[in-house]
Amino acid sequence: MNQTGQLAGRVAVVTGAASGIGAAIAALYAREGAALALLDRDPARVETVAAGCRAAGVAVTTHAADVTDEEAMVAAVDAAAATHGGIDILVSSAGILDETPFLEMDLATWNTTVAVDLTGVFLAARAVAPHLVARGGGRIINVASQLGIKGGVNLAHYTAAKAGVIGLGKALALELAPHRILVNTIAPGPIETPLIGGLSEDWKHAKRAELPVGRFGTPEEVAPTALLLAASPSGDLYTGQTLGPNSGDVMP
Numbered sequence: 575m576n577q578t579g580q581l582a583g584r585v586a587v588v589t590g591a592a593s594g595i596g597a598a599i600a601a602l603y604a605r606e607g608a609a610l611a612l613l614d615r616d617p618a619r620v621e622t623v624a625a626g627c628r629a630a631g632v633a634v635t636t637h638a639a640d641v642t643d644e645e646a647m648v649a650a651v652d653a654a655a656a657t658h659g660g661i662d663i664l665v666s667s668a669g670i671l672d673e674t675p676f677l678e679m680d681l682a683t684w685n686t687t688v689a690v691d692l693t694g695v696f697l698a699a700r701a702v703a704p705h706l707v708a709r710g711g712g713r714i715i716n717v718a719s720q721l722g723i724k725g726g727v728n729l730a731h732y733t734a735a736k737a738g739v740i741g742l743g744k745a746l747a748l749e750l751a752p753h754r755i756l757v758n759t760i761a762p763g764p765i766e767t768p769l770i771g772g773l774s775e776d777w778k779h780a781k782r783a784e785l786p787v788g789r790f791g792t793p794e795e796v797a798p799t800a801l802l803l804a805a806s807p808s809g810d811l812y813t814g815q816t817l818g819p820n821s822g823d824v825m826p
């Protein structure tokens with residue numbers, strides 16, 4: 575067990591932990607000594623990530639759940655809290671993305687994205703927050719997107735959901751402050767993960783050309799922002815903030 579890491583003795587729930595940014599955050603948190611409850615709808619891949627995290631010497635549980643399923647989320651989070659003896663940190667990274675022109679977007683397409691990318695963040699926070707209150711404080715870190723700030727073509731559903739995550743984070747930062755719970759949002763720019771594998775080469779080419787840093791990021795370059803927000807003293811003065819590891823795509 576890593577007793578000297580920045581998160582030693584803390585328990586973190588990470589959604590979307592089977593891949594990409596969530597998996598990289600889980601790996602970094604493990605190296606920093608956090609016990610982990612890794613949640614994803616993909617049980618096989620989350621087990622693989624968990625095995626890597628256990629190699630760092632921390633306790634890791636896995637929870638196969640869909641973030642849009644309120645009952646499953648409450649059951650998974652309550653089981654995680656019971657096994658680990660409480661929860662200190664929530665990272666919501668589960669998300670989906672597809673490109674659909676607005677003039678072709680039907681209600682089902684809209685609802686599917688909003689259910690995962692916005693309501694899923696609400697349900698995770700709603701399930702975890704009582705455990706943070708019981709602990710006397712904690713951290714909630716939601717992964718939105720820089721598209722929630724600047725908008726994106728063929729991404730009205732995704733953009734609206736991610737803007738909603740940023741707004742939700744500000745509301746929770748205000749409302750949960752009396753419980754000593756700090757709530758912040760990470761709004762990454764384009765990051766090389768399976769999520770953007772389906773985006774067109776034209777989009778990627780144009781996007782790279784607009785970025786001051788000139789390239790997409792990696793999940794390992796996003797994870798340290800989630801560590802900064804989770805750890806103390808690095809995260810102690812951040813609440814209601816939106817941090818942008820985004821290659822310079824957005825400059826608020």
Ligand SMILES: NC(=O)c1ccc[n+]([C@@H]2O[C@H](COP(=O)([O-])OP(=O)(O)OC[C@H]3O[C@@H](n4cnc5c(N)ncnc54)[C@H](O)[C@@H]3O)[C@@H](O)[C@H]2O)c1
Binds near residue numbers: 615667670
């Ligand atoms: N990759 C990027 O360029 C980028 C940029 C900005 C924001 N983001 C955001 O970062 C977060 C992580 O994305 P990523 O790039 O790591 O993607 P990814 O596809 O690599 O990982 C997403 C994970 O979420 C899980 N997931 C999806 N829907 C779920 C559901 N309903 N219930 C439970 N788990 C579910 C998937 O199984 C997967 O393991 C997402 O919220 C995404 O919108 C990504």
